[in-house]
Amino acid sequence: MDIHTLMFGWEYPPHHLGGLGVACQGLVQGLLGNGVQVTLVLPHPSNTAETADMHVITPTETLLKTVHVLSFLSPYDGHVQFRKRAANMPRELTEIYGADLPQAVLHFTAMSVEMTKDTNPDIVHCHDWMTYGAAAQAAAYHDVPLVAHIHATELDRTHFHPNEWIFAAERRGLLAADRIIAVSNYTKQILTTHYGIAPDKISVVHNGSATCTDTRPPVIASQAGEGRPPMILFLGRLTIQKGPMQFLDMAAKVHQLRPDVQFIMAGEGGMIGEIMRRACELRLENVVAFAGKVSNDEAERLYRQASCFVMPSLSEPFGLVALEAIAHGTPAIISKQSGVSEVVGHAFKVDFWDTEKMADCALTILRDAPLAQQLTSEAPRVLQHLTWINQASQVRSIYQDLIQ
Amino acid sequence: MSHPSPLICLYFQVHQPYRLRDLRITDIGKGEAHYFDDEKNRAIFRKVAEKCYLPANALILDLLKTYPQFSVSYCLSGVFLDQCEEYGTDVLDSFHALSATGKVEFVAETYYHSLSSLKSLEEFCTQVTMHTEKIEQLFGKRPTVLRNTELIYSNELAQVARLMGFKGILAEGADHILAGRSPNSPFVPPAFRLPRKAEALIRKHRPYPRAAKDIHVLLKNYRLSDDVAFRFSDRSWIGYPLLSETFTDWLTASGGHSVNLFMDYETFGEHQWRETGIFDFLRSLPNLWEQRGIRAATPSDVIQMWGKKQTETFDAHQFISWADMERDLSAWQENLIQRSALDSLFALESLVKEVADPALTALWRTLQTSDHFYYMCTKYFSDGDVHKYFNPYDSPYEAYRRFSHAICDLRTRLEAKHSPS
Structure with a gap:
């Protein structure tokens, strides 16, 4: 059976800020690999005329069409960030798209429904709250089932202090959907507990890993660091969700016993000033370095250089970054409040608030070479199973189930 | 009949x-x-x-x-x-x-x-x-x-x-x-x-x-x-x-x-x-x-x-056990951390015997209990089954972390008794 899915996305590489774009790309390619035809609708900040047309992006992806909708929406937007960006827009654009977030979303919704009237899909599939309105209207227009995919909830992003308007929009979308795909059991739990969604409406499909296993011989930085001091890595947006403050607390505890250890925090975000102040308060100014936003190549180098990778997220629906670290052979310490901890066996798993234990795990990895070696060599095996082709085939089954 | x-x-x-x-x-x-x-x-x-x-x-x-x-x-x-x-x-x-x-x-x-x-x-x-x-x-x-x-x-x-x-x-x-x-x-x-x-x-x-x-x-x-x-x-x-x-x-x-x-x-x-x-x-x-x-x-x-009936030979060249399908030592000695933990423990044997402190000897022996190593088993992780083994700890790595700290501490205590200075 040929299936055509009309998919509403948020971001798509190379223009992406976080895991959502990577996951979206992985899923689209996995679906194409499973013979599913995909039309992808994306908000697009670029102001050029051609992006408003449907076109095939690469010759190999013959089943994929993308529709770019002119919009100033950006993933991970909140009201404040959006207003900041809108303030810098030319006046005529803000008049068209609206100066606040709800208006911009409404505009995106209306535009994208209008632009996909002729696509004739079998199913509509949307990713996270900004697209729910558009997708719900499109599904109603085409009279086909609606699948809502949850990569992150407002509760994850705000550490359970949601913006009520976004929370309500999310909940409306989730209730309207015929099936919800959560990226982890952890997220499913949040949806049932906090959004009141019936558990049997939610299917869990863990994210796949796009990263191939690093085939180069493993480097254990603490042993073969070429004279460099051991380094512990943080990589993620510097927002409350990702636990940068917990990382610093952990760093301070490691520093007490191992003053030779360096810490690198890669990523950018609104909390940078606060984080730097805290690092100074903890007297860590000489051992913590801020790398800013890093390219894929730079990230790869950091992973390979790190003695261990710490993901102290307060609430992480999945946490693709942990899979990336693992793919590069970096021993990982991951928050128990994460989806990725459900699929990764060869790692330390710690409650995000227990920074003392986090430090203890890091120190154990630094002390015990066989432990570091085993984490390096064994953890990447999970990636052989967790491919996007495998994960997308589960999504295809969900489609089939709904269409019948 | x-x-x-x-x-x-x-x-x-x-x-x-x-x-x-x-x-x-x-x-x-x-x-x-x-x-x-x-x-x-x-x-x-x-x-x-x-x-x-x-x-x-x-x-x-x-x-x-x-x-x-x-x-x-x-x-x-x-x-x-x-x-x-x-x-x-x-x-x-x-x-x-x-x-x-x-x-x-x-x-x-x-x-x-x-x-x-x-x-x-x-x-x-x-x-x-x-x-x-x-x-x-x-x-x-x-x-x-x-x-x-x-x-x-x-x-x-x-x-x-x-x-x-x-x-x-x-x-x-x-x-x-x-x-x-x-x-x-x-x-x-x-x-x-x-x-x-x-x-x-x-x-x-x-x-x-x-x-x-x-x-x-x-x-x-x-x-x-x-x-x-x-x-x-x-x-x-x-x-x-x-x-x-x-x-x-x-x-x-x-x-x-x-x-x-x-x-x-x-x-x-x-x-x-x-x-x-x-x-x-x-x-x-x-x-x-x-x-x-x-x-x-x-x-x-x-x-x-x-009695003295003719008896057949049971020829076990290699270790067998009653654990798992494999019925070998892999439940306790398959991965690197399991082997390293047992090696580190027995590396202390001569020190334990020289020091001959009853309390430290008993600690050393209590750490030899097979369960400690069983809890470090990761044999079925590659099947995607992270929780197959019964474990009182969160994970095999948690089991190893505690065990490794215990050995480190025991070593320092033995060394302190061995050359008190």
Whole structure:
């Protein structure tokens, strides 16, 4: 059976800020690999005329069409960030798209429904709250089932202090959907507990890993660091969700016993000033370095250089970054409040608030070479199973189930 | 005329490890660190006592008193007996009551239910001797049959047991060694001499004044044992629900000299809950056996009644055990952290013996308990099954972290005693 899915996305590489774009790309390619035809609708900040047309992006992806909708929406937007960006827009654009977030979303919704009237899909599939309105209207227009995919909830992003308007929009979308795909059991739990969604409406499909296993011989930085001091890595947006403050607390505890250890925090975000102040308060100014936003190549180098990778997220629906670290052979310490901890066996798993234990795990990895070696060599095996082709085939089954 | 029914040899393993507490690197070298999670160990002991040990012992006592042809055997690990003294004299009393019937055989093992047989002959012999003395002191009779931790067994180990003076040893009826033969007959290990040094070491550390002339190997009939231990309450199993009549038919059909049913005692009430009917099943067996002229026998009975019939060789060149499908050492010694943990522990052996501090020696030995290594097992992770192994800790890595801290601390304490300066 040929299936055509009309998919509403948020971001798509190379223009992406976080895991959502990577996951979206992985899923689209996995679906194409499973013979599913995909039309992808994306908000697009670029102001050029051609992006408003449907076109095939690469010759190999013959089943994929993308529709770019002119919009100033950006993933991970909140009201404040959006207003900041809108303030810098030319006046005529803000008049068209609206100066606040709800208006911009409404505009995106209306535009994208209008632009996909002729696509004739079998199913509509949307990713996270900004697209729910558009997708719900499109599904109603085409009279086909609606699948809502949850990569992150407002509760994850705000550490359970949601913006009520976004929370309500999310909940409306989730209730309207015929099936919800959560990226982890952890997220499913949040949806049932906090959004009141019936558990049997939610299917869990863990994210796949796009990263191939690093085939180069493993480097254990603490042993073969070429004279460099051991380094512990943080990589993620510097927002409350990702636990940068917990990382610093952990760093301070490691520093007490191992003053030779360096810490690198890669990523950018609104909390940078606060984080730097805290690092100074903890007297860590000489051992913590801020790398800013890093390219894929730079990230790869950091992973390979790190003695261990710490993901102290307060609430992480999945946490693709942990899979990336693992793919590069970096021993990982991951928050128990994460989806990725459900699929990764060869790692330390710690409650995000227990920074003392986090430090203890890091120190154990630094002390015990066989432990570091085993984490390096064994953890990447999970990636052989967790491919996007495998994960997308589960999504295809969900489609089939709904269409019948 | 049908064949006479085989003997039924019931053997139960009774063991509880001392689980480690959440040790931190900052505890190391303070000199006072306590390694074990007393609260958890007590809670688990009491839970299993209420669900299994006490009700199962009461039932077995009743059965032993009612049916003259019924008997059982146990192996109570030394660390289990220590926990009885700490957490449950009621449990110990109930074993005393069983022992008083004179129809219970207690089997020997390493006191610490340890992996010492893999690393140190001297340590292995010492711990077996400790255990036999403890059993004799508690129950007034010195064991004559040995069972190594989790049925870890090899040709060499059988010879070691013989030289120590044991007449019998228990092992897994591993298919690849049986090669089509029934596990229901006693076997003998291939005859060979150990190196002279090893023999001298055994002579120095054995519970009996002289070696046994022969040693017989009793093999676990794992199909019939596991029907009870693992499959009894499995609704997807074709044999469900297992009735005592059916099971007795299977025992009889299995034939041979004796059907050896070896299992964890926790099968009754803990692995298989009371609600599954496991106690009723156990209760109905001796009556049925008596009606059908089937008698139970303890391991030494089985060997004695075998007499001097021609006996086949059970040839275990490599270690076997009763763990998992593999029935080898991989549950405890498969991955790098498991091997490194055991190596690091035995790297301390000479230091432990030089320092000869009873408390530190006991700590070192308690860390040898096989469970510590089992909890570090990651064998099935590659199948995507992260939680297949029972584990009191969050993960194998948590098990390793605690264990590694304990070794580091023990090392610093030993070194401090060795050269106090």
